[in-house]
Amino acid sequence: MGTARAVRAGSSSAVAPEERLAAFPEVTGGHVAALEAVCSSLETDPHVLAGASRDWIGRYQGRAGVLVAPKDTDEVAAVMRVCAEAGLAVVPQGGKTGLVGGSVPLLAGDGGCGPDSGAKEVVLSLRRMNAIESIDVDAGVVHAQAGVVLESLEAAVAEAGFTVPLDLGAKGSCHVGGNVATNAGGIHFVRYGSLHGSVLGLEVVLPSGDVLDSRTSLRKNNTGYDLKQLFIGSEGTLGVITRVSLWLPPAPQAKSVALLGVDSFASAVALVRTARVHLGDAVSALEFMDRTSIECVLAHARGRDPLGTATPFYVLVEAAGASEPAVAAAMDSLLEHAMDSPKLGVLDGTLAADGQQAAELWHLREACTEGIMGAGAVYKYDLSLPTAQMYDVVESVRERMAGVDGAVVVGYGHLGDANLHLNIAVPEYSSEVEHLLEPYVYEATAALAGSISAEHGLGQMKASVAHYSQSKTALAYMRAIKDVFDPQGILNPGKVLV
Amino acid sequence: MGTARAVRAGSSSAVAPEERLAAFPEVTGGHVAALEAVCSSLETDPHVLAGASRDWIGRYQGRAGVLVAPKDTDEVAAVMRVCAEAGLAVVPQGGKTGLVGGSVPLLAGDGGCGPDSGAKEVVLSLRRMNAIESIDVDAGVVHAQAGVVLESLEAAVAEAGFTVPLDLGAKGSCHVGGNVATNAGGIHFVRYGSLHGSVLGLEVVLPSGDVLDSRTSLRKNNTGYDLKQLFIGSEGTLGVITRVSLWLPPAPQAKSVALLGVDSFASAVALVRTARVHLGDAVSALEFMDRTSIECVLAHARGRDPLGTATPFYVLVEAAGASEPAVAAAMDSLLEHAMDSPKLGVLDGTLAADGQQAAELWHLREACTEGIMGAGAVYKYDLSLPTAQMYDVVESVRERMAGVDGAVVVGYGHLGDANLHLNIAVPEYSSEVEHLLEPYVYEATAALAGSISAEHGLGQMKASVAHYSQSKTALAYMRAIKDVFDPQGILNPGKVLV
Structure with missing residues (x-):
């Protein structure tokens, strides 16, 4: 096939969700009857379907025609055969915790959910297959x-x-x-x-x-x-x-968690390099948060200021291993070195004395999502970037948002994996804000050869901007692979490839 | 495409290499001129090509029409365009250390190597791209x-x-x-x-x-x-x-290597489970050899009997980590437990005192290939199996080979990964021996839901028996994927999929 196939990268953001669904038939009572004959659990209540069609952060609200919840693989296969026969669009759904609208139906005009409502998508929930x-x-x-x-x-x-x-x-x-x-x-x-x-x-x-x-x-x-x-x-x-x-790896028998406050992002990066040397394979997590993230957690989620002094950046280090003394020795070696090396810029720090304290430190990091969501309507970006330049993007976005009243810009994430979660909270979603952010964030990421979606995926949010991280050649072959497995294009239309 | 595509699994072992090449044109002087125009290094000497067409264990001898050794990606791309245009078969070649004939041309009648010899394959060596x-x-x-x-x-x-x-x-x-x-x-x-x-x-x-x-x-x-x-x-x-x-993981700063002799394969399995518990993530290698393997090494490769007593099985354990005391403590904990637990069946053991001794212990394991090759013409199988049943296959093959004079059957490999290297040496390759071994070894592996090629791949040796480890559905989709990337089928024909 070569690359002769037309690649719509860079031009498809104009395709509305309604248009993407145009080719699919509406879910009818007849379809529901056919699905009911092969699947032991099925839902048509419009209110239930509306809930199943909304993502948890409330950014995407689509319209399901019906929800099926097969009890086993045979039922899933039978459902797929019914849908393939009818050419129906199918949205597989797990725990619905995604952040890019990948597991809910696309927006598709008015008329609500349920069969014969004009809705075009079958939600296939895996919730009953939980053995x-x-x-x-x-x-x-x-x-x-x-x-x-x-x-x-x-x-x-x-x-x-x-x-x-x-x-x-x-x-x-x-x-x-x-x-x-x-x-x-x-x-x-x-x-x-x-x-x-x-x-x-x-x-x-x-x-x-x-x-x-x-x-x-x-x-x-x-x-x-x-x-x-x-x-x-x-x-x-x-x-x-x-x-x-x-x-499955063996469960670590011992863990040690420390939180260090540092004076700059460069110090956080240097600290992470040092942590790798002293902890070796005992490294279990290397996370970071900026001070604004912590302030959001303190304001909107439970938690208390972790260190005596507020510091610009925080690095959470977890070591784990098969023996308590080995893990403690590794962490001690790191902390001793960190405190004695002025160039690492450590201003303050705390080592969890027990599991309770460790959980409190972890809570600060895990509550970042909740904290920023409490600050307003949130634009979320999940980027991979060269580690040393990761925070530059946060700072430049903060400058761009300086004129937006009430805007809060935070950066936190998996520093050891060069994975930045950039979040921007504003009083409400608006096209003005969106235009400030996009394509700016994607362009800045592409300029550094980063990934515009490190771990969240493309879903419906980023399907049309995949070209910032993938070549035309790659996108053309992805489309060819899609055609191999799903020649009718009925699985999760409008997601990943558009 | 579904599974409508015909899958030849189970029937294709009858297709001779000559037949697989039938559709391809012979390499001519004209082709060589076209390749010379785009590639800065090219070889046509029949003796050199014969060497490049023979695998290192001497089981496969094919016929290259020409060898190209591009200096960069642009030259590789240009070579591929010439070959695609002419429909020529191309065999990519690395260090040529494979064991299944994957990196050398197929056998294809008489006439030798070189352009206009009737040979049909272009060998594409990556040897100059070594930066x-x-x-x-x-x-x-x-x-x-x-x-x-x-x-x-x-x-x-x-x-x-x-x-x-x-x-x-x-x-x-x-x-x-x-x-x-x-x-x-x-x-x-x-x-x-x-x-x-x-x-x-x-x-x-x-x-x-x-x-x-x-x-x-x-x-x-x-x-x-x-x-x-x-x-x-x-x-x-x-x-x-x-x-x-x-x-790249951080280089371990400390290593510890021990060799334990145990009374049975079951004991070796129990010892490996114990090693995982005591070493945790410090596990660096968990290898095993049977006594016959050691005897082959002693007879045909340098090395001395490692323990005071000969034991039925040997387990090589390596621990590694960021600190010497932590690694030593983990290994001590394992050895103490192993020696004190009669049910682990440890009869003897040695802990390397330094790097030299560690290298000597490793040599025994690494020389198994050379040792068995010194014992004759070798049939090599590389199987993954449920760990506990892994050695049953060696024993049953040993029984089947009991009537073959001079046959030596050994089992060694990566016990921690359930990866068995089953090797059978005989005075010379023969169809009688082959019929004793095949399809018996593959059937025994498939019966245990094992893999007929754990790490060596399929190459030309096992392409026709892939169905013992892959379903018809999987093989059909593999073929479809091949068609996406290589619609003419010019890359490494006769390998992996036949």
Whole structure:
């Protein structure tokens, strides 16, 4: 196919959601009857559907024609066959904790939700497929259905002496299938790396109803192309993930958490480099927050000022390992060095004395999302950038927003992974503010060869701006891959590729 | 496309290499002139080409029509455009250390090598693209051309305080591009995991001459499908990897190596589970050898019997970490527990007192390949199996070979990754022996839901038996992916998919 296929990168932001749905039929009572015949749980109440069509931050409100909640893979496959036959658009839905509108229907005019309302999308919820099927203790692998909540998975594998190589603020609601579909990152990425390395196998129902099953306890299998990799981070546009086989590291037996206040972002970067040297593989998390983030947490979420003095930046360091003395020794070595090195710019710091104190320190970081949302309507950006230049983007956006009354600009995130969460709160969403921010933020990111979506994905929010981080050639081949798995384009239309 | 496409799994082993090449034109002097016009180094000497067409264990001898060795990506792209235009078959070649004939031309009748000899394949060597381009010390990432030898890469990043998350016996010859193309595993897989997690970006030249460039220092980038994952382990059948961006862990500052002799394979498995508990993330390698492997090493490679008594199985344990005391404490804890637990079946053991002794212990494991090759003509199998049942396959093959004079059957490998290297040496290759082994070994592996190629890949050896580890649905979609990137099928024909 070469690159002859037209790539609409850079021009598609003008395509309205309604237009993207134009080719699809409306969900009718007849469709509902056909789905009811193959799926044991189905919802048509307009109010329930409206809730399932709204993302949790309230930025996206679409219209579902019906919601199906299959109980097993066979039902998912049967649902897909009905939808493929009718050409219906299908939106796979996990815990609905995403931030880019990837798991809810697109906006599509008036008329509300439900069959025969003009709504065009079938929401396929994985919530009833929530069994933890088995844990292979020899291999350190869990086999689970896609709808298992991450926190439940963590609790189950902890009993067997393992941990899940993934931890997020949304763990109480997000589903492991959704984590895989969005290639979730989170706070332990710096230790355990990407899901591309941790997911050993998947069961995926394709738009045709075919089931692609690579579930395994084997860490090594080089017998052809690793197709499952394509579904990791495809945001439900290539297939519906129904089961996950996930590699499990041994649960750390000891942890140590410290919060250090530093005088500048450059010092935070230097501190992180030092932490890697002193902690080695005991590094468990390397997070940062600016002072404005902390102030948002203090104002809008519970928490108290963590250090005696307010400092411009905060670095949260977690070390973990198999033995208490080894972890303590590693952390001591880091702290001693940090306090004795003026060039690291450490102004103050605290080492958690127990689990309670550690949780309080972690709360400050985890409450950043809630804190900034309390400050207004929030524009959220999730960027990867060269570490040393990461905060420049926050500062330049702060300057751009100087004239907007009540604007609050914060930067926090996964410093060890060069992943910045840039958030801008304003009294209300407006096109003026949006024009100040976009495409500016994307251009600034692209200029530094960064990623405009480090861990949140593209969803419907960023599908039309993917070209800032992907070449035309790459986008053309992505489209060709989409055509292989979903030739009718019925899976999650308007997401990822537009 | 669904699964309507015909899948030849299970029936294609009858297709002779000659037949696979039938559709391709012969390499002519005209082709050589066209390639010479775009590539700064080119080889037509029949003897040189014969060498480049033979794999290092002497099992495969094909016929190259010409060898090109481009100096940069532009030359690779130009070569691909010439070959695509002429419909010529192209075999990408790295360090040629593979074990399944993936990097050499197929057998194709008589007539020798060189243009106008009837040979049909262009060998594309990456050997001149051997620059280590840069090391990003903030991110811990190296950017290198595909032809860099793994050992050179390790030496370069070690100077910057990092290590390569990959180590193999072939490190003195293998290329990092070949490592990625074959998704090489090796002895530190148990610590650092798969290249699917460690490769941050690739530059790939596609059969069309298009360049797909995802090189990056960013660990996180969720802006669409992760296309680079498809090339990891595709064995040069989808594109030619020209550059690699590889994540680097910090170099361990301390290591400790022990060799334990145990009374049974079950004890070896129990010991490995214990080692994970006591070493936690300090686990650096968990290898095993049976007594026959050691005897082959003693007979055919240098080395001395490592323990006072001969034991049925040997487990090599390496711990590594950021501090000497922490690593020593972890290893002590393991050894104390191992010696005090009769159920772990430890009969004897030794802890390396220094680097020299550690190297001697490692040599025993690394010399297994050489040792068994000294025992005759070797059939090599590389299997993943449920850990506890892994050695059953060795024992049953030993029984099957009981009637073959001079047959030696050994099992060794990466016990922590459930990866068994089953090797059978006989006085000479014969169809009788082959019929004893195949499809028996593959059937036994499939019966346990194992992988018939854990880390070596399929190459030309196992392309026709991939169906033992992959479903028809998976094979059909692999074929569709191949068609997306290589619609003419000119890249490495007869490998991976046949």
